[in-house]
Amino acid sequence: MTIEQEKKNPSLTKQEIQNRFYEIYRSDISIEEFEAWLYTAVDIEEVYGTEFHFKLLDINYKAKYSRYELIEIIFTEIPFGRREQERIKGLLDRIVLVDECFISFMKQLYEEYCEGYGFLEPLDFIYIVEVVDFLNDTNQTRWFEKIIKNKRTTLADIQSRSANEARRILDLMEIGTIRITGEYEYIDNRKRGHEGSFRNETFLEKIKKLICLIK
Numbered sequence: 669m670t671i672e673q674e675k676k677n678p679s680l681t682k683q684e685i686q687n688r689f690y691e692i693y694r695s696d697i698s699i700e701e702f703e704a705w706l707y708t709a710v711d712i713e714e715v716y717g718t719e720f721h722f723k724l725l726d727i728n729y730k731a732k733y734s735r736y737e738l739i740e741i742i743f744t745e746i747p748f749g750r751r752e753q754e755r756i757k758g759l760l761d762r763i764v765l766v767d768e769c770f771i772s773f774m775k776q777l778y779e780e781y782c783e784g785y786g787f788l789e790p791l792d793f794i795y796i797v798e799v800v801d802f803l804n805d806t807n808q809t810r811w812f813e814k815i816i817k818n819k820r821t822t823l824a825d826i827q828s829r830s831a832n833e834a835r836r837i838l839d840l841m842e843i844g845t846i847r848i849t850g851e852y853e854y855i856d857n858r859k860r861g862h863e864g865s866f867r868n869e870t871f872l873e874k875i876k877k878l879i880c881l882i883k
Contacts (some may be wrong), residue, residue: 685711685716686751688705690748693748693851724742752851760777763830763834764834764838785854794826844857
């Protein structure tokens with residue numbers, strides 16, 4: 669439900685209120701949009717109580733650090749870690765199911781890895797070494813072709829390996845071995861040496877090895 673739709677239908681569920689909090693937490697909406705929505709979202713008081721609602725209304729949303737003050741308040745009520753976990757699991761599910769937008773979802777997971785979700789590293793490696801190579805022409809990716817010994821990797825092969833890695837990560841998340849606690853914050857309880865196919869080396873070490881293969 670958009671902000672405009674909510675204005676027309678002011679009766680909000682707890683889930684809809686949490687969705688809006690989650691959007692400001694992830695900066696999907698501006699602080700100005702959130703403030704405008706807040707004054708129409710009268711159900712917040714009923715769902716979370718008068719004190720919580722007053723704290724939100726008491727914020728000076730024109731202040732430089734108002735967003736951080738807001739996040740500190742809503743963090744006490746909203747399970748952001750669980751929401752983030754479900755979001756990432758949703759992306760991984762798309763890889764397992766070999767969604768028709770497979771490459772787009774792989775790129776998105778690569779970006780999530782770069783932002784801080786290090787446990788996605790096996791998929792990141794597949795993306796930069798194989799998916800990028802698949803997308804670019806021979807001249808642009810000659811060094812990648814040397815790595816795979818000039819054998820053109822088919823998209824089906826890439827999808828299969830990616831699905832296996834995504835399924836393994838999902839299994840670890842399901843049993844709580846990997847648990848997201850906040851935005852780009854997570855706990856990984858795996859012992860060193862069991863983190864996955866590529867987790868024994870740092871990203872920089874892997875790149876150095878790739879470069880050595882080209883020489």
